[in-house]
Amino acid sequence: MLPNFGLKLPAFEAAAVALSLYFGAYSVEIIRAGLDSVPKNQIEAGQCLGLSGWQVFRHILLPPALRNAYPAVTSQFVLLLLGTSLASQVAADELFHVAGFIESRTYRSFEVYAVICVVYFAMAMSFKALFAIIGLAAFRWPRRR
Structure with a gap:
């Protein structure tokens, strides 16, 4: 749609802008849901203790909201990682696009896409493990008793 307004971006930048907008919109909604959770x-108790609005937000609202939203944000990041394969549709040089190029030269569809599948799986599991470690380190306090 941007070329209709005279703005033409190279393939990589167009894909980066589109995926950033996609990730940003979902992440904002996830954070909003975490704040509403x-x-x-608890907010009223902080106000009754005489805390300012910023102190209530920083000490009472933000820690449990981030803890509640963290799993959904990390899942959304992994979905974004897997969604980068859509960038190949605008001819951006990414993993799936390169796989299509190799497949067109070698005619070995199964082998090429099996390797790409393993690479995507390894990346997704690596990020999932990394986010689990970060989550355990960042949110050590008990959830509920």
Whole structure:
């Protein structure tokens, strides 16, 4: 749609902008849901203790909201990683595009796409493990008793 307004981007930049907008929109909604997940009585308790609005947000609202939203944000990141294969549709040089190029030269579809499948799987599992370690380190306090 941007070329209709006179803005023409190279393939990689167009894919980066589109995927950034996609990830940003979902992430904002996930963070909003995380903020809404904190019970209102905790916010009211902080206000009753005389905390300022910023202190209530920083000390009472933000930590449980981030803890609640963290799994969804990390899942969205892995989905974004897997969604980068859509960038090959605008001729951006990425993994799936390169696989299509190799497949067109060698005519070995199964082998090429099996390797790409393993690479995507390895990347997804690596990021999942990394995010699990970060989550355990960042959110050590108990959730509920």
